[in-house]
Amino acid sequence: MSSTPSLEELPPIAQPDDELQYFETHAPPANIAQLSLEVRDFIAHHHAAHRRVVLVSSGGTTVPLENQTVRFIDNFSAGTRGATSAEYFLEAGYAVVFLHRQFSLLPYSRHYSHSTNCFLDYLSEWGRIGEGEDAAEGGDVVVKQKYRQQMLDVLRKYRRAKENKTLLLLPYTTVTSYLFLLREVAMRMQVLGSEGLFYLAAAVSDFFVPPDRMAEHKIQSGDIPGAAGEDNHAAAAVAPGPRGKKLVIDLDPVPKFLNRLVEGWAPNAMIISFKLETDSAILLYKCRQALERYNHQLVIGNLLSTRKFEVVFVDNKKNENWIRVPEAKEGEEQLEIESLIVPEVVRRHNQSIGGASIHRF
Ligand code: PAZ
Structure with a gap:
């Protein structure tokens, strides 16, 4: 434990002046004005419908080494935690702003993208007769029988989210575009007060090139x-x-803007950050340290090697609760740990705003 830095040894947390300096000396994403309007309308719509809104951040941020970028440093994250959690939040009645690394996993399509199967492997040609060169063309494409039920379930959920406009996709690539968008959405979410929720699962770069x-x-x-x-x-x-x-x-340290989110950008919202470590001996220490530094409500800790099977909730009342799912045996379907994480987060969010009920479709 002695190798982990104490609070005093860590880079200082960002102050309002650091925020001013950072956002004035970096270029915002080119489309930020357009995205900001979309966020405004999305939040206004769901606020009027008394629906809660969660910002889910997902995927890793990059740090470019050149202005005309050929090379960059990346952060580990496939976007599984974020995309999977977003689906469970939608099921729980939340509207979701999905702030994600471009081309990482997305809610619903994640079931069929980035997998070892090519999406074409889910399909077959209806009416095709015979095999090889002698086969007669069928002319229609259908989902193979064995995938049909699961795909239908996913399709229905996806369509419901589209029809009810409960999912807003906001892509980023660099750490700078991530920070600009996070700040923008947070400011727009202020109107929600304590009904706003931040679920920060993205892996954000700690170091960058100024x-x-x-x-x-x-x-x-x-x-x-x-x-x-x-x-x-x-x-x-x-x-x-x-x-x-x-x-x-x-590289210089990226300013620690979680502090600005908690104190300035979203002072009344519930804020949950994730902490990823590889050394189990320091995980709890780092979770507690993050809570102490940023004064938010909850840190969810996980280890790289076991992140799909166990996480620990560390809250600002010094409670530590593990959530675990058994690792599936070969041929069995893996229970998604997010199916337990998200209901527990929702329970805590309910509690923090006095047990108000969620408006569902
Ligand atoms: O996206 P994924 O499922 O592959 O990984 C998720 C995760 C480990 C990046 C996430 O659970 C997490 O811990 N995010 C915070 C990372 C950090 O400590 O900055």
Whole structure:
């Protein structure tokens, strides 16, 4: 435990001045004005219908090494936790703002994308007779019998979310676009007061290249005759090494904006963050430390290797509760741990706003 930093040794939490500085020196996503209007309308619609809104963040953020980005550093996350949880929140009657890494898993389509099966493997040709070159064409495409029931269930849920407009998809790629969008949505959600919920499952970069040290062009691994070393000031550059050129990257800490979310952007909402670790010996320590630093309501801790089977809820009353699901045996379907996490989160949200009921369709 002695190798984990104490509160005093951690990078300072972001203050209003840090927020001003960060958002003034970084370019917002090009479409932020349009997205902000969509968020405004989405929240106004569900607020008027007395429906709760949860922001679910999902997937990993990237840190570009060049302005014209060829290379970037990525954060681990497939988006499974976020996409799966979003489905259970929709089932529980929430409207969901799904702030996700572009091309990571999405609610509903996750059942058929990114899997080892190609989506075409779920389909067959109806009316096709025979095999190989002699087969007669059928002319229609249908879902194979063995997948039909499950796909129908997913399709119905997906259609319900579409028809009721309860799912808003907001994509990001870089840590900067994630932070701009998080702030934007949080400000828009203020109108919901304690009915607003933040469920921050995204894996957000801790280190980045500040704009004044960002290389403009692709970092070259060798010398270009006649080219001036214009990127020598950059945070990522090649330098001589014992076995040829090496890439040296010098990153700054990303300001800790969870504090700004709790105190400034969404002061009345319930805020839940996730904490991912790989060393079980420090997981609880890091969860408690996050609560102490940011003063929000709940941290859900998980380990990389067991995140699908167990998580721990650490709350601001010093309670620690584990949720576990058994690992499925071969051929069995895995019970999704989010099917237990989300109802427990909803129970706590109910409690925090005095047991108000949820308006469902
Ligand atoms: O997306 P996924 O299911 O592969 O992984 C989910 C997770 C481990 C990224 C998430 O549960 C989590 O812990 N997010 C916070 C990561 C962090 O500590 O920054």
